Amino acid sequence: MYKLLIRPFFFLFDPEKIHHFTFSLVKFLSKIPGMLSIFRGMYQVNDKKLERNLFGLTFKNPVGLAAGFDKNAVLYNELANFGFGFVEIGTVTPKGQVGNPKKRLFRLKDDKGIINRMGFNNEGLEAAIEQLKKNKGKIIIGGNIGKNTNTAPENYTEDYVTCFKGLHPYVDYFVLNVSCPNVSSHAKLEDVDYLKELITEVQKIGKELSVAERSRSKPILLKIAPDLNNQQLDEIIELVAETKIDGVIASNTSVNRDNLKASKKRLQEIGNGGVSGQPVKNRSTKVIQYLADNSNKAFPIVGVGGIHSEKDALEKFKAGADLVQIYTGFIYEGPSLVKRINKAILAES
Numbered sequence: 001m002y003k004l005l006i007r008p009f010f011f012l013f014d015p016e017k018i019h020h021f022t023f024s025l026v027k028f029l030s031k032i033p034g035m036l037s038i039f040r041g042m043y044q045v046n047d048k049k050l051e052r053n054l055f056g057l058t059f060k061n062p063v064g065l066a067a068g069f070d071k072n073a074v075l076y077n078e079l080a081n082f083g084f085g086f087v088e089i090g091t092v093t094p095k096g097q098v099g100n101p102k103k104r105l106f107r108l109k110d111d112k113g114i115i116n117r118m119g120f121n122n123e124g125l126e127a128a129i130e131q132l133k134k135n136k137g138k139i140i141i142g143g144n145i146g147k148n149t150n151t152a153p154e155n156y157t158e159d160y161v162t163c164f165k166g167l168h169p170y171v172d173y174f175v176l177n178v179s180c181p182n183v184s185s186h187a188k189l190e191d192v193d194y195l196k197e198l199i200t201e202v203q204k205i206g207k208e209l210s211v212a213e214r215s216r217s218k219p220i221l222l223k224i225a226p227d228l229n230n231q232q233l234d235e236i237i238e239l240v241a242e243t244k245i246d247g248v249i250a251s252n253t254s255v256n257r258d259n260l261k262a263s264k265k266r267l268q269e270i271g272n273g274g275v276s277g278q279p280v281k282n283r284s285t286k287v288i289q290y291l292a293d294n295s296n297k298a299f300p301i302v303g304v305g306g307i308h309s310e311k312d313a314l315e316k317f318k319a320g321a322d323l324v325q326i327y328t329g330f331i332y333e334g335p336s337l338v339k340r341i342n343k344a345i346l347a348e349s
């Protein structure tokens with residue numbers, strides 16, 4: 001039904017407008033009595049065999065919604081009824097910011113992909129906190145955090161720390177997003193020495209907060225780009241070993257435009273931005289495989305990039321992912337994708 005009726009209609013309109021329309025539609029439908037239980041009946045697969053215990057958290061299934069979809073944490077309570085095992089909100093920055101000028105989100109239909117240069121548009125930390133206070137506790141929430149576009153390099157850490165402290169009481173795990181291709185001064189966020197400093201500082205604050213709150217330390221993950229070469233991936237493996245950060249999310253969108261079906265002219269018209277969806281699938285899987293093989297599977301990996309079918313998800317698990325996330329596949333395939341993946345995991349187990 002989604003691919004036959006809803007998607008063709010949605011794809012007639014501007015992608016960003018449809019994104020907002022979908023949010024309003026889901027909010028509206030969710031207020032109709034009985035609707036959420038209909039969604040649950042349609043999309044949830046409840047089975048103990050799907051449960052995963054990682055970083056001290058119990059995920060009811062290993063399929064999550066990737067960051068960037070619910071940037072402002074306004075829809076996670078409703079999305080909890082669509083079969084996900086976890087939802088990652090953000091990227092949240094300390095101050096709200098409008099992001100890059102529109103248009104900044106483009107479908108590559110023939111490639112089953114998306115190019116975006118949203119530029120961390122979000123309402124900011126305080127707005128996210130207000131939304132997270134409404135958490136109905138139905139699902140694990142990840143807090144994906146970043147820096148404001150205008151922040152000077154010497155203050156990057158402060159931005160991450162501000163978001164970390166602010167979201168700490170409200171999310172179950174954290175993601176340090178250091179891999180958005182649409183963020184300025186990207187070089188510093190690729191510098192392993194800086195990453196070590198950043199991770200160590202956030203971990204130190206995490207420990208202090210957990211003592212003050214008398215709770216366990218909240219897991220912290222690092223989200224990396226699919227465009228890192230093997231030497232850079234070796235450095236990430238070393239970084240994880242040294243800092244003992246809880247895990248890695250592989251991967252973000254890609255700056256690579258090789259082998260796209262979209263014409264050169266179309267890509268030029270679109271301009272800068274990160275590619276997601278099917279075109280990044282294999283590269284993301286290779287990164288997962290490399291990290292798993294070369295670390296002797298020393299740390300948990302969340303696999304994301306181009307999952308549009310149950311087969312794509314199983315490939316990520318086989319490569320070494322412990323959990324998976326989807327974004328572009330959710331747009332192209334609709335919510336039944338989550339259920340199909342969970343069913344396929346059960347069939348394999």
Ligand SMILES: Cc1cc2nc3c(=O)[nH]c(=O)nc-3n(C[C@H](O)[C@H](O)[C@H](O)COP(=O)(O)O)c2cc1C
Nearest residue numbers: 066067068091116251252276277305306326327328
């Ligand atoms: C429109 C759009 C916005 C995104 N925004 C963010 C973001 O704010 N933070 C982040 O860490 N990743 C963001 N991502 C990246 C996704 O979380 C994911 O890592 C990437 O798209 C690859 O997965 P996919 O192929 O399933 O989309 C965004 C992706 C898209 C398509």
